Amino acid sequence: MSDSDFPIPETNVLAVASHVVYGPSYVGNTMATFVMQLLGCEVAALNTVQFSNHTGYGQVKGTRATATEISDLYQGLKDSYLDDFDMMLSGYLPGAASVEAVGTIARDLKYKATMKPGSFFWVLDPVMGDNGRLYVAEDVVPAYKLLLKDADLILPNQFEAETLSGVKIVDIETLKQAISTLHEQYRIPHIVITSISLPTSGAAPSLSIVGSTIASDAKPRIFGIKIPTIDCYFSGTGDMFAALMLVRLREAVSNIEGLMSKPSWVSDDDVEATELPLARALEKVLASMHGILAKTKEKRDEEMDKFNNRVKGFGEESEKRLKLAQSKAAEVRLVRNEQYLKHPEVRFRAENV
Amino acid sequence: MSDSDFPIPETNVLAVASHVVYGPSYVGNTMATFVMQLLGCEVAALNTVQFSNHTGYGQVKGTRATATEISDLYQGLKDSYLDDFDMMLSGYLPGAASVEAVGTIARDLKYKATMKPGSFFWVLDPVMGDNGRLYVAEDVVPAYKLLLKDADLILPNQFEAETLSGVKIVDIETLKQAISTLHEQYRIPHIVITSISLPTSGAAPSLSIVGSTIASDAKPRIFGIKIPTIDCYFSGTGDMFAALMLVRLREAVSNIEGLMSKPSWVSDDDVEATELPLARALEKVLASMHGILAKTKEKRDEEMDKFNNRVKGFGEESEKRLKLAQSKAAEVRLVRNEQYLKHPEVRFRAENV
Numbered sequence: 001m002s003d004s005d006f007p008i009p010e011t012n013v014l015a016v017a018s019h020v021v022y023g024p025s026y027v028g029n030t031m032a033t034f035v036m037q038l039l040g041c042e043v044a045a046l047n048t049v050q051f052s053n054h055t056g057y058g059q060v061k062g063t064r065a066t067a068t069e070i071s072d073l074y075q076g077l078k079d080s081y082l083d084d085f086d087m088m089l090s091g092y093l094p095g096a097a098s099v100e101a102v103g104t105i106a107r108d109l110k111y112k113a114t115m116k117p118g119s120f121f122w123v124l125d126p127v128m129g130d131n132g133r134l135y136v137a138e139d140v141v142p143a144y145k146l147l148l149k150d151a152d153l154i155l156p157n158q159f160e161a162e163t164l165s166g167v168k169i170v171d172i173e174t175l176k177q178a179i180s181t182l183h184e185q186y187r188i189p190h191i192v193i194t195s196i197s198l199p200t201s202g203a204a205p206s207l208s209i210v211g212s213t214i215a216s217d218a219k220p221r222i223f224g225i226k227i228p229t230i231d232c233y234f235s236g237t238g239d240m241f242a243a244l245m246l247v248r249l250r251e252a253v254s255n256i257e258g259l260m261s262k263p264s265w266v267s268d269d270d271v272e273a274t275e276l277p278l279a280r281a282l283e284k285v286l287a288s289m290h291g292i293l294a295k296t297k298e299k300r301d302e303e304m305d306k307f308n309n310r311v312k313g314f315g316e317e318s319e320k321r322l323k324l325a326q327s328k329a330a331e332v333r334l335v336r337n338e339q340y341l342k343h344p345e346v347r348f349r350a351e352n353v
Numbered sequence: 354m355s356d357s358d359f360p361i362p363e364t365n366v367l368a369v370a371s372h373v374v375y376g377p378s379y380v381g382n383t384m385a386t387f388v389m390q391l392l393g394c395e396v397a398a399l400n401t402v403q404f405s406n407h408t409g410y411g412q413v414k415g416t417r418a419t420a421t422e423i424s425d426l427y428q429g430l431k432d433s434y435l436d437d438f439d440m441m442l443s444g445y446l447p448g449a450a451s452v453e454a455v456g457t458i459a460r461d462l463k464y465k466a467t468m469k470p471g472s473f474f475w476v477l478d479p480v481m482g483d484n485g486r487l488y489v490a491e492d493v494v495p496a497y498k499l500l501l502k503d504a505d506l507i508l509p510n511q512f513e514a515e516t517l518s519g520v521k522i523v524d525i526e527t528l529k530q531a532i533s534t535l536h537e538q539y540r541i542p543h544i545v546i547t548s549i550s551l552p553t554s555g556a557a558p559s560l561s562i563v564g565s566t567i568a569s570d571a572k573p574r575i576f577g578i579k580i581p582t583i584d585c586y587f588s589g590t591g592d593m594f595a596a597l598m599l600v601r602l603r604e605a606v607s608n609i610e611g612l613m614s615k616p617s618w619v620s621d622d623d624v625e626a627t628e629l630p631l632a633r634a635l636e637k638v639l640a641s642m643h644g645i646l647a648k649t650k651e652k653r654d655e656e657m658d659k660f661n662n663r664v665k666g667f668g669e670e671s672e673k674r675l676k677l678a679q680s681k682a683a684e685v686r687l688v689r690n691e692q693y694l695k696h697p698e699v700r701f702r703a704e705n706v
Contacts, residue, residue, distance in 0.1 A: 052429025
């Protein structure tokens, strides 16, 4: 395979997120690193925690890095002139102090790139909670708010978008309002809100993902993609999403002459919402994810059938084993399904919202 | 890509080694994990250290995991029934206590596999030193000696083989003696000694790698492969070598009916040295490595030319920068040269020694 087999030019990425030992547990950096490497990125993985397995198992062992350790590792890179990053991806951070530490890293990289607009791009996944519930300490929220103005693309889920914008999303109108607030208040260039589920009547269950790139008057350009839901809980999908968005946005931007050297890769005002590079990127990302997750669901069901035939009725102990087996069976099948990552077949198209 | 595009059946690997943040620094688990994943393994990466960069830069920041942390992470996997490993790869360990902790993990996995011979296989890289010099504490040596009897394949370099066998290798005779000692004294099924450099007269510089699989009378079956040297110091080549050996040995063994269910995958006595699966595996591994390193050398030279044209004569400070730039330029070019990993073209064949 030559360079042309990779969707993007050579790209050095600093990825700051959690590390989980159990291999098939592709979450955090374990997920993001492999996805980005497979697509041709050089990835510096700065691990904020080392856990035995992801928390979906209900029990876990391991350690968290302190904010000082995170800053120290970055300083180590700088000391040896190894901080030549084109992009940064930040995911789960174990507390407000580490959020601040990562903000300092991002600002340092951004500052270095001042004279070359577009030469550094930060994808921030503000991991804080889901389904109406915070799963980080409360002081993490204001810490993230202080970072927003330096991010180039943020990837909150519905709950995180509500938390950051202060707008409760209940319909299309409030969704637009949340996005407008984030653009206007924090001047965030690109926003994608994932896992949007609005009360609908009757229709088959579906999830929406909505994106927007800021216009020069700070107004949004909003598009959305609807995808069918797969009835299963998977871990690490947020991390896969973030890693793929990073690669595919760089690809879409590099396909448009001159855009890569504009600040934050923001398209001119005459580009409509559904024609944005962000929309092209999201289409490919969702195609990859749908392929991988459909395959995972298939294997998961096979594995659970086997488990149910083998283990039967041992009361409480077997209930715990069942839950653990379900977590294990639903681990995303990544390594052997790389074709979906490398060659996504776009089926769901961006539409105006 | 379907399953048949991968050289081996589904394989869960526990990889215990160091983690280095700087992406293009492919050393330790950073190297081994990507190589094994690319070739279709599910890899559980248990990181024994997290350093900003490899020690070749002469300066480094980061932390070491304690032996208790290592044991704890493994216990976390066991608690959730996530310890179904087919193979284990152990590399750099930060001290005697962690060597012991890893021995305990290996014995636990081995014990679980007692009733199914060949269902667990441990590749042990006894990282201790090189070129006549230990770079670990002295008590690491006896700690490793205690593990040897449980390993299935060990991958010492010449100095480590001397240290473990007590035989100084100066010619073919002493080389054979060292291998015989390791087979007989510790009953190690498979041995590969890397970076063997014996005093020769006149000939072009070359490196030898020598392997052996034990026969039923504990005698060795020795073969060797000579490869041309590439005049440059690369970091992480030992880890790439170990990861590739793990995959390619499993592949070679799975091509021989029934061998995978024999204890430690040891071939019958009628299989000659150069016909061993270990020899087939080594041929492919060296082909991959030669491809990757030749490409790396090419890029390294280009990069250093650029550096030398840019940075000229600033005394002491520039000498330090030069050394750092040399380390960076020699980082193994892995991600974008994956074809050499996936499709090695064998050029150097195993020969009798």
